[in-house]
Amino acid sequence: MKCAPFEYVRAGSVEEVVKVLGEAGGDGKILAGGQSLVPVLALRMARPSVLVDVNRIPGLSAIRPVDGAIEVGALVRHSRLVEQQHHPLLAEAATWIGHTAIRTRGTTGGSIAHADPSAELPVVAAGTAAQITVAGPAGQRTVPAEELFVSALMTSLEDDEMIVRVRFPQPTRWGFAEFSRRHGDFALVTAVVAEIDGAVRVTLGGVGAVPVRATEAERVLAGGGSAADAARAASAEIEPTADLHGTVPFRRAIAAEMVRRALATAGID
């Protein structure tokens, strides 16, 4: 199908984006890579009156290693995340996003703002305790990833705010595992293991409305328990729902296996 008509604004600065979104009064949308937004428009599941194209705003495409983390500009495409060598977990996760022709367009800021619980970057953001820098009418603020994701496709961002960059802490050990029925599909279950400041974090995607921390599994590991025990704990503590793609017991079984694999990659047994 074709999109409903909209007014198109090609923004030259972040300030302009915030201003236009404010004037649109909740009826405006940011157009970045378009890999999630344009299908929604084409299916007419949304009909915003204004689209603000952020693709030509300078200064949002940098990947910068900083102390113990990397800062990724909102417009960094997934294909560049795959190629960068500063943050191996992020590079591995990005290879699982869609297909080449999607990774060349999709952006880091866009994927996080879209907040699909089955998408890779939100799980990595929550799993590494990422900090999201957001610009709004009152200037910039920083939001921890776990406070950003509110529900499926919903964030704590205001209508006139825009993500400008994401700071992903560098884990000392990490693992990533994903299961989907077909190559390039959204995940049925994703597991991210990241050791940050000496603590192992276990985070799952696809098993709830937001990326879910497996805190029981983390407690098992902190108490000296085995990876197998942690995987069992993770599978028991999550509350997945059944749908066309899998029943609850199936999702629990897959979750246990993905946690086991991610822990194995991280060298945690």
Add this chain to the structure above:
Amino acid sequence: MDITFSVNGERANVDVEPRRTLADALREDCGLTGTHLGCEHGVCGACTVLVDGEPVRACLMFAVQADGSSITTIEGLQGPDGELHPLQEAFVEHHGLQCGFCTPGMLMSGLHLLDTEPDADRERIRAEMSGNICRCTGYQGIVDAVEAAQKALDGEEPSAPRRRSRGSA
């Protein structure tokens, strides 16, 4: 909105509504109907074209976003006298198509793979081509064709413009 881009090396000026996708602009405004539209929401890959050398789904990009870009479509594959590109020859030879609907997208994805990873093994070819859905061939012929085209092109210059502009556009 008036926009200008280059398609297969030729300049195109078109006046489009902002909601016009790049795929529709190519087909309706430029008359280049070789780019096919299957699902129109980014799943099937039939509309894949190269924008500044990178494969994109032309149904997920608005034409206004392509202002100033350089685009390669399936029409750009033909030689000076209309002869088939070696990748097209390989698709014919190895049963890489039956009905032909997915073929333009398959060829653009395959072309990008040949240019960026000329030594890709079968597993890589299969992974890269998995972004394009084919309902006829069962994919074996497509993987065979890309592999055969690798051999045919071995030692030749890259076949399409290989401009790599990433990140900012």
